[in-house]
Amino acid sequence: MNHNPEAEVKIKPSTFMRAWSGLFTIGGTAVCLFLIFQGFQFSSAYSILYIGAGVIFLPIMSYLTVWGLPGFLPGKVLFSIYPGENGTIVSKKISIKLSDIQDIDLERNRFTLYNNVAVKTTNRKKYVIKTYNALNDFTFYERIDEFVYPYMNPEAKKTWDHKVSNHDLLKSLKFERKHGL
Structure with missing residues (x-):
């Protein structure tokens, strides 16, 4: 692409x-x-x-x-977001269209105890992007909300809105959304 x-x-x-x-x-x-x-x-x-x-x-x-x-590793990029109508999330091994995202969140791996970005797509595939526990939760939610949320499908937006409005960390940090509910 x-x-x-x-x-x-x-x-x-x-x-x-x-x-x-x-x-x-x-x-x-x-x-x-x-x-x-x-x-x-x-x-x-x-x-x-x-x-x-x-x-x-x-x-x-x-x-x-x-x-x-x-x-x-110095200069390590965990993943990149290319915003836009045909935008994608790209990591070393995968590329996911923003419009195909059904759900995205940080999930803890049971074996390594590290958080990973888990992306579920509309075609029922699940992708995992390793973060090596070096990605701040707040930064993750802020970047996804700003650069991915506007290009998600309506069902995924509804899921994301629910996640952000009920997230205790974001409430305690008084997180302000650039894209309202």
């Missing part, structure tokens, strides 16, 4: 969310290694507990760290 590069809206990872995710995953892995090291010194009555906790949580934290590493 030919896209106008001037109209492209790049959705990039938030610096704050990258730091928060990195602190949790890399820091958690470091703490597990520290616990194992301290446990093998046997200088405390809790040494066996240190070793056990470190050994149990090290694979989990290592898995989360390795899985989230692509989100830390």
